[in-house]
Amino acid sequence: MYEAFYQLREKPFSILPDPDLIYWGKMHSMAFTMLEFGVMNNAGFTVITGEIGSGKTTLVRHLLRKLNPSMSVGLISNSPQGRQELLQWILLSLDQPFEGDYPILYKRLQDYLYGQFANGRRTILIIDEAQNLEPQALEHLRMISNINADKFQILQLILVGQPQLRDLLLAPELHQFAQRISSDFHLRPLDPNEVANYISFRLQAVGAPHALFSAEACALIASASGGIPRMINVLCDTALVYGFANDQKVITDQIVRDVIADKQQYSIFPVKRPSRVP
Structure with missing residues (x-):
């Protein structure tokens, strides 16, 4: 509408996540460093929090662009509840069949992760809007993270959410989950x-x-x-x-x-x- 009037190639202030227009100020630079650190150091859990509209999803999109093609990545942008629904969404995000009861789904995920590891591929699961997950779902993520191969973490999880996620993870019933977090950062306003x-x-x-x-x-x-x-x-x-x-x-x-x-x-x-x- 106004682009030609102001001699602009495109709208500069779209509210859609745009990795091409990330402003690398101190906060966003540090948040992305922690994301990269988690990936490069094979962290079990990485947690990034920030207010609505602070740029968390944009950083995730930028991370997806930079990940090595040898990594298998699943992205969940909603909030599945219950262990079966959570497993279904995880498998769906990894382009795997997601029909069946819980034991079948768990075995399918386990076989997929071991198969990826055997082929020299790492698997990363990113859950956006994770503040909406129930404590039971978070605890089940911890249990899923126990699928490993000796000293290797074959599944990495990145949780991205609003500040309520931090409060949720401080709950006594999630103490074991919090101990698994290797990398975290809270994205503050500019x-x-x-x-x-x-x-x-x-x-x-x-x-x-x-x-x-x-x-x-x-x-x-x-x-x-x-x-x-x-x-x-x-x-x-x-x-x-x-x-x-x-x-x-x-x-x-x-x-x-x-x-x-x-x-x-x-x-x-x-x-x-x-x-x-x-």
Whole structure:
């Protein structure tokens, strides 16, 4: 809609996970380092947590791009409950038959993992939105992780979820599970300076010929978004629509104030009231 007006190749602030537009600030760099560390060091469990929209799924997509083709990867993006449903989704994510009762499913997974290991392949299972798993499902993941070959961990598990996942894993009944976690990181929001850098990076990545947001506009977005990348994207995208509609080549703090006010009054999108910005 506004791309030609601002001389952009594409929309810079899509809310869809885009590994090509990752802003490698301190938080995201450290989170991805922990993901890579877990994979490279054959960690049994790796856990990455962060607020909704903080960029966890985008990091997972980037990891999938970088994994060695010799690795077999299963990705589950929902929250199966109960041990049989969990096993079915695991097998489905690994492109294996998933019909049958629990003993058949367990034997099928065991045979698959041993077969992959015998062929020199490692298996990684990634569960996104893992905060929705019930404690029984998490405990069953721990039991599944006992399928190993001598000292080799033939199944690695990566759990990605909202902060509630951390609270869940601290429950006394999951103490044994928590002891299996070799690598973990909590992805915190961007600080105000990083928000300005994030906005600049996304715009430069799609060919912006000059800065499109004033410093004051960036400060307001940082305050209203709480430093959450998805919230930043929604506010910036809407601000560019407003600027285009009003023939404004630069997004000023007034445009951002209008966006925030309209979001607070008319939108279901949860925008914070910004603190006072000079």
